Amino acid sequence: MIIQSLLGVVLLHLWQCGASSIMTKDLKVLVSSNDFPESALKILQEHFTVLQCKYLNFDEEGRTLAREELLNLIPGCSALVWSSNLPISKELLDKAGPQLKQVSTVSAGYNHCNPDELKARGIKLTNTPNVLAPAVAEIAVGLMLGAARRFTENLDQVRRGQWEIGFDKVLGQDLRGSTVGIIGLGGIGQAVVKRLVGFEVARFIYTGHREKPEGKALGAEFVNLDTLLSQSDFILLSAPLTDETRHMINETTLAKMKKNAILVNVGRGDLVEQEALYNALKNKQIYAAGLDVTTPEPLPKDHKLLTLPNLFVLPHIGSATVRTRREMAELAANNVVNGLTGKPLITPVQLK
Known part of the structure; x- marks a missing residue:
């Protein structure tokens, strides 16, 4: 009887974990650039449906090709992983819709993330401050x-x-x-x-x-x-x-x-x-x-x-090592996992 009870608890736990995975898979996360590290992408893919821009979101390519694709991909997304030095526009946030709950920037600085607009919309912001x-x-x-x-x-x-x-x-x-x-x-x-x-x-x-x-x-x-x-x-x-x-x-x-x-x-x-x-x-x-x-x-x-x-x-290479960029991306990904699964954010930005 005890063994059957324990087995029932284990099966219930496994079923709940599976159901939780299915539920989070319904959530879409958009990664803004095509150069996001594979190890961090896998963290997101374990939990969510991940959309990724096929263009580099920097410089002229980011201002043109990537911009148009991001505007097309973001509707319905619950989180945005921002791997770019370009500003997050009000237009992009408008396209996202009200279900956008979090922006996770792969950087320590966040002035390019339009923090005033994020605060006004109730969107949480995380960054990657200490790892770099x-x-x-x-x-x-x-x-x-x-x-x-x-x-x-x-x-x-x-x-x-x-x-x-x-x-x-x-x-x-x-x-x-x-x-x-x-x-x-x-x-x-x-x-x-x-x-x-x-x-x-x-x-x-x-x-x-x-x-x-x-x-x-x-x-x-x-x-x-x-x-x-x-x-x-x-x-x-x-x-x-x-x-x-x-x-x-x-x-x-x-x-x-x-x-x-x-x-x-x-x-x-x-x-x-x-x-x-x-x-x-x-x-x-x-x-x-x-x-x-x-x-x-x-x-x-x-x-x-x-x-x-x-x-x-130097051409803004402060964090440009293989290890640091990987750790930044993985921290950004884990911030999204926590944010969309009800756990405390690892490195939240306090929007003033």
Whole structure:
């Protein structure tokens, strides 16, 4: 009798699991781009009916071919996995219909996801904030070294076959003994501090809305923005883009920096007013800059910033490692699984 009862419980559980699977298979999830990793796609396919755009949702292809296909595919979808740097349009959300419950962006930043519109429609938003911190931190350190050691000028020498030989030629600056100031001591900022310890940096300072216990644990000192700008040899931007932080680096704030200051941006392009940065670099008001993010992206090849020898630019590759992009996609997929099956979201964005 006991065995029969236990068997009945097991069979009921199996039936419920099967029924749950059938129920979630009725839900449609749209993946916005054709380059979404297979491992993450399988996570979604285990639970839902998955639609995937056959085009790359970036640049011109994303603005034309992918846009039209996404508008055709999204009606009736319950979730949208957004693998793109293009903005989510009101038109796309209108096409989706009222059953769209969640947008899962495969990125840490989410300003391109139209958060105000999502909030107004009651659509939940998730992102992938912490999983990419190590890879972006490595790029931040690379940009510091590239700008400080004048990689742009030195690579140009190699390409021209005309090396400036001499004991005092093309000298750079040291991370050793420097003061590194971090604007935005979140996961990326903290990961940068951990990686720079081995470079014998003399002092880490940071600014933000409040002092953080993580900063104290890392030996970083909390200061106001003016102090950070005036005392730092390296200034790292790893803050999110908001109305408050947009163009926070401008003519006024650049004027407060040291003449040997090196500015590094791995946040968002619009944290920096680029005309002011161009003038500061051209006039040697600051020493150099390293950018992984710009406005626009891609930066046109004839953009005047690219004429500057003291600017080192990368094409927004902060999270571009095989492991990191896979983990980002899998986190985005698991956020959708949780969101559509009534479980707590793993990395929800609090829409204000």
